[in-house]
Amino acid sequence: MKVSILGCYAATPRSFTNPTSQVLEINNHLFLIDCGEGTQVQLRKNRIKFSRIKHIFISHLHGDHFYGLVGLVSTFRLLNREKELHIYGPKGIKEIITLQLKLANSWTNYPLIFHELTSKEPQLVYEDTKVSVSTIPLKHRIYTNGFLFREKEGDRKLLINEAVKYNIDVSLYKSLKKGKDVVSEDGKLIANHLVTSDPIPPKSYAFCSDTVYDEDIVPLIRNVTALYHESTFLEQELDLAFPTKHATARQAATIAKKAGVKTLILGHYSTRYDNIELFKTEAETVFPKIILADDGKEITVE
Amino acid sequence: MKVSILGCYAATPRSFTNPTSQVLEINNHLFLIDCGEGTQVQLRKNRIKFSRIKHIFISHLHGDHFYGLVGLVSTFRLLNREKELHIYGPKGIKEIITLQLKLANSWTNYPLIFHELTSKEPQLVYEDTKVSVSTIPLKHRIYTNGFLFREKEGDRKLLINEAVKYNIDVSLYKSLKKGKDVVSEDGKLIANHLVTSDPIPPKSYAFCSDTVYDEDIVPLIRNVTALYHESTFLEQELDLAFPTKHATARQAATIAKKAGVKTLILGHYSTRYDNIELFKTEAETVFPKIILADDGKEITVE
Numbered sequence: 001m002k003v004s005i006l007g008c009y010a011a012t013p014r015s016f017t018n019p020t021s022q023v024l025e026i027n028n029h030l031f032l033i034d035c036g037e038g039t040q041v042q043l044r045k046n047r048i049k050f051s052r053i054k055h056i057f058i059s060h061l062h063g064d065h066f067y068g069l070v071g072l073v074s075t076f077r078l079l080n081r082e083k084e085l086h087i088y089g090p091k092g093i094k095e096i097i098t099l100q101l102k103l104a105n106s107w108t109n110y111p112l113i114f115h116e117l118t119s120k121e122p123q124l125v126y127e128d129t130k131v132s133v134s135t136i137p138l139k140h141r142i143y144t145n146g147f148l149f150r151e152k153e154g155d156r157k158l159l160i161n162e163a164v165k166y167n168i169d170v171s172l173y174k175s176l177k178k179g180k181d182v183v184s185e186d187g188k189l190i191a192n193h194l195v196t197s198d199p200i201p202p203k204s205y206a207f208c209s210d211t212v213y214d215e216d217i218v219p220l221i222r223n224v225t226a227l228y229h230e231s232t233f234l235e236q237e238l239d240l241a242f243p244t245k246h247a248t249a250r251q252a253a254t255i256a257k258k259a260g261v262k263t264l265i266l267g268h269y270s271t272r273y274d275n276i277e278l279f280k281t282e283a284e285t286v287f288p289k290i291i292l293a294d295d296g297k298e299i300t301v302e
Numbered sequence: 303m304k305v306s307i308l309g310c311y312a313a314t315p316r317s318f319t320n321p322t323s324q325v326l327e328i329n330n331h332l333f334l335i336d337c338g339e340g341t342q343v344q345l346r347k348n349r350i351k352f353s354r355i356k357h358i359f360i361s362h363l364h365g366d367h368f369y370g371l372v373g374l375v376s377t378f379r380l381l382n383r384e385k386e387l388h389i390y391g392p393k394g395i396k397e398i399i400t401l402q403l404k405l406a407n408s409w410t411n412y413p414l415i416f417h418e419l420t421s422k423e424p425q426l427v428y429e430d431t432k433v434s435v436s437t438i439p440l441k442h443r444i445y446t447n448g449f450l451f452r453e454k455e456g457d458r459k460l461l462i463n464e465a466v467k468y469n470i471d472v473s474l475y476k477s478l479k480k481g482k483d484v485v486s487e488d489g490k491l492i493a494n495h496l497v498t499s500d501p502i503p504p505k506s507y508a509f510c511s512d513t514v515y516d517e518d519i520v521p522l523i524r525n526v527t528a529l530y531h532e533s534t535f536l537e538q539e540l541d542l543a544f545p546t547k548h549a550t551a552r553q554a555a556t557i558a559k560k561a562g563v564k565t566l567i568l569g570h571y572s573t574r575y576d577n578i579e580l581f582k583t584e585a586e587t588v589f590p591k592i593i594l595a596d597d598g599k600e601i602t603v604e
Contacts, residue, residue: 012377015346037373038340044317061405063376067369071339074365075314092405099401103363103394105444142407 001026001151001203001225001301006042008267008293010232010246011064013037018295019064020268022228023048024205027130027151032056033207039068040075046296050079055126057133058089059209060144066093070100073108081110088125088133090143091116117145122220136220138211140245146209148221151202162195203301206261209268212242213251218259226301227261228293230268231279237270249279253286263301267293303328303453303505303527303603308344310569310595312534312548313366315339320597321366322570324530325350326507329432329453334358335509341370342377348598352381357428359435360391361511362446368395372402375410383412390427390435392445393418419447424522438522440513442547448511450523453504464497505603508563511570514544515553520561528603529563530595532570533581539572551581555588565603569595 002025007018019036023046030052032039043050058066066089076085085108087093094114101107115125117135120143126133129152136146155177163173168190172182181192206221209230221227232246241248247255249266256264264287266279273279276292283290291299304327309320321338325348332354334341345352360368368391378387387410389395396416403409417427419437422445428435431454438448457479465475470492474484483494508523511532523529534548543550549557551568558566566589568581575581578594585592593601 011380013340013343013373015343037370038315038343041315041317041340061402062408063373063402063406067373067376067402068339071315071365071369074369078313090405092401096402096405099394100363100365100369100398103392103398103444104365106364142405 001205003205003226003228003265003299003301004046004048005267005293005295005297005299006039006046007036007295008269009295010268010270012271013064014271017271018042019067020059020209021068022207022293023053024149024207026149026203026205029131030054031133031149033147034059034065034209035067035069035072036064037067037071040072042295043072046298050076051081051083053085054083055086055088055133057147057207058087058093059138059146059207060140060142061090061092061096062142062210065210069093070097073097073101073112074104074106076110077106077108081108084111084113086113086115086126088115088147089117090145091118118143122148134220136206136208136217138208138217139214140210140212144210146207146211146217148204148206148224150204153202154199156192156196156199159195159197166190166195168195205301208255210246212245213247213255215255215258218255221255221259221261224259224261226263226265226299227256227259228265228267229255231266231283232268232270234273234278234282237272249282250286253283253290257287263289263291265291265293265299303507305507305528305530305567305601305603306348306350307569307595307597307599307601308341308348309338309597310571311597312570312572314573315366316573318597319573320344321369322361322511323370324509324595325355326451326509328451328505328507331433332356333435333451335449336361336367336511337369337371337374338366339369339373342374344597345374348600352378353383353385355387356385357388357435358390359449359509360389360395361440361448361509362442362444363392363394363398364444364512367512371395372399375399375403375414376406376408378412379408379410383410386413386415388415388417388428390417390449391419392447393420420445424450436522438508438510438519440510440519441516442512442514446512448513448519449509450506450526451508452506455504456501458494458498458501461497461499468492468497470497507603510557512548514547515549515557517557517560520557523557523561523563526561526563528565528567528601529558529561530567530569531557533568533585534570534572536575536580536584539574551584552588555585555592559589565591565593567593567595567601
């Protein structure tokens with residue numbers, strides 16, 4: 001599981017920092033999460049193949065999280081994309097994109113499918129055989145969702161030497177991987193656990209930005225492998241956090257601790273801070289395993 | 303008169319090239335012309351003070367000419383702008399911008415005034431005591447205008463030694479600058495031309511992008527000081543120019559020659575070309591005074 005941070009700063013794009021966007025690579029899927037202005041250039045800089053992106057998740061309709069989307073949608077057309085593109089985001093996103101395409105008298109030459117979100121309850125928005133994606137309702141100034149990406153549990157691992165020893169026909173290996181007991185060549189019932197071991201534990205990633213400090217999300221993100229939680233401010237600006245519906249580094253760490261996550265990734269730093277190391281220092285007083293997001297950084301989650 | 307090229311490449315933004323945007327400085331005004339994605343970052347890189355921009359002219363609603371506008375409008379708000387901002391562009395631009403602000407539940411804290419254009423005839427869209435701006439209807443795939451910026455003729459230059467010699471009272475100098483004859487202290491009528499010289503010839507700038515080769519614009523841009531004319535293609539791609547309603551370098555130079563302009567600035571290069579010097583070489587076979595636009599370049603027009 002790898003997270004490529006394309007941008008992780010709040011508010012306006014600058015010469016050296018970019019607004020929110022990241023690519024999650026999980027179980028061979030590539031999911032684009034948020035798409036601030038400049039995202040398509042950041043994708044190029046990070047050498048991420050445009051055609052591998054099939055699903056884009058937009059948390060909310062503040063500009064620093066989606067103003068790069070219409071340009072990316074247009075660029076896909078110029079690149080002669082044919083594959084479907086699915087966009088998940090708040091109601092209104094379809095109107096914004098289609099209005100601009102209509103006024104440019106250009107439509108996409110690939111299927112563009114919007115999944116508009118309105119529910120304030122967590123909901124499953126995407127699922128296939130390998131991965132599921134659910135919303136994490138967040139409390140911000142406008143309707144906002146985080147997203148929870150979960151690998152599904154894979155097959156059990158076949159212990160090939162044991163399977164041979166128990167004289168099991170190769171045609172039954174698939175059943176073994178699925179956890180079934182089988183009958184050997186010599187007619188004995190072989191218990192599954194004798195010839196397989198547990199699958200690799202599935203990984204999970206929770207993206208929570210933007211949000212005020214909100215313990216209601218804790219049960220939704222419990223035990224995730226990695227949590228990205230916004231930390232727009234340090235505690236010294238705590239008085240700004242609540243009215244703007246943002247969180248501090250310490251608050252993000254508190255959520256991580258309460259939810260028992262493995263790793264906390266911090267980001268969405270206010271551009272008032274020159275030294276983002278301060279976010280790590282503050283968060284570490286509460287929770288040990290902190291990674292600072294930064295533009296262009298690739299974070300491999302073990 | 304100075305043109306700062308923020309971006310001058312067609313189609314998609316890339317790591318090292320930007321879509322169309324430029325800032326014209328003329329007679330102490332700063333006009334932003336087109337606003338592709340990434341324009342606000344380019345403004346910062348070129349150290350152009352955001353607050354000096356009061357008028358933005360958008361040629362047409364293809365993404366590479368305006369996808370950066372909504373972000374810039376939002377950034378002005380974050381910068382606590384108070385001054386009016388005037389946006390001139392095709393009908394629809396107001397809906398695009400206001401829809402996005404509405405869905406973000408944020409409005410500007412400064413007056414945002416749209417001047418939507420629909421006329422297919424040239425029209426005066428802005429005028430003050432120093433400068434006028436008119437549209438140049440262009441032929442492209444969608445409704446498109448170029449813009450013609452003209453300095454107004456300034457005052458006549460006072461020849462101070464002559465004025466003293468003819469014994470003219472200081473209170474009459476203003477009348478002299480306005481071209482009037484005056485009566486000297488000793489009662490003689492003094493012809494204006496004896497004590498003044500012609501004003502600095504006013505400069506003019508024509509921005510013509512995007513457009514197919516179109517001789518109809520020649521009378522509108524005759525004798526301008528500098529013409530920016532798109533040259534998306536070289537002649538070797540002439541077969542692409544007409545169907546996509548773009549021009550070649552040679553065609554841009556032909557328009558410049560027919561219109562008798564002083565300098566031709568080329569830009570809006572297709573990203574298929576690695577070496578933009580070829581545009582200059584091709585255009586110089588028709589017209590001598592060629593300047594190649596390039597991102598970040600400042601062009602001072604004499």
